[in-house]
Amino acid sequence: MKTRRLLLLLQFVLVTYSLSAQKLGYIDMEYVTAKMPDYQKAQTELDKFSDRWAKEIQDKYTEIDKLQRLYQAEEVLLTDEMKRKRQQEINDKEREAREYNNKIFGFQGLLFQKKKELIKPITDQVYKASERVCRQRRLDMLLDKSSDFVIIYSNPVHDYTDYVMEELGLVTDTKNTKTSTPGVNTPAAKPNATDPPNKTTKPKQ
Template sequence: MKKTIFILFFTLVTVTGAFAQRFAYVDSEYILKQMPEYSSAQKQIEALSVSWQKEVDQRFQEIDRLYKAYQADQVLMTADMKKRREAEIADKEKTAKDFQRQKFGPDGELASKSNAIIKPIQDKMAKAIQAVAENENLDMVFDKNSEVIMLYANPRYDKSADVLTKLGLKSTKTTK
């Protein structure tokens, strides 16, 4: 009888242990904000954006200036002159919009530059997260800022500070 209870208990503990999984989460936004190279990358991207936006604004100001001049001169123009000026303004407007789309569109230069600059930093963070997970025998690590809905997260499972330590950075978060 004792042997049967022991085997049943051992089986129950083994089965329960096999299904026990260890979870943790990280706050990737917080980790990235603590990384100096991320701040530097953000500034670099912002500088590019500002530079290109100035150029876009200049192009549209030029179009506005041409349109106002056209309106002022319109009464003195022949039909042929009007068509030429309208075509010139329309062509400049199309060129400006194409430039804006090329720089700021979903597949534009800003998006690709941003991806190229930020991806290595995100990869570095991902490797650190993986190292922490392996060191602590975690089965899954969630990102607090991802699309996964986390209705409650116990702060003791927050491994963001451990990831920062792995990256050689100091955490400013206080744990409770």
């Protein structure tokens, strides 16, 4: 048990040392794409497809609900054979609705394919711009602050979002103040020679 703990501790130290030796940075992917007109246009179009497909599925379940209500209202008047046929019809409609829902919103369904068609070419532009920034700024790793990878704290000096936006030709709205290169400490401003010296005032007795 002690050996295992020692190995885990050693592994943690090695990983920490490896990361500390690298130059890291991060960007806010959501912020960048929010400023891209092509991305917003594609997202709006994707939402239209999603809403239309969702309505089609809802219409199918509305029809099933009507069939069930009609069957319940007429059940006492139906023969056993008629009941079986009506129940089979409802079951077939339910299966059809489920299959259509999976076809649209399931894993790699039509919505997923449409998203790849509309969104992926635009996000690829961001990735390529990010790669250029990494080469220009000599970064070893660039993280996405808006992804599922949780960042508890991030120093703004490591934020390269505006640099990526510049590569994409987007106008920034002073999200970051790039008065100096990220990762480089800026010396404190020296007082002007004409500024009066600081005075200390004693509290009144």
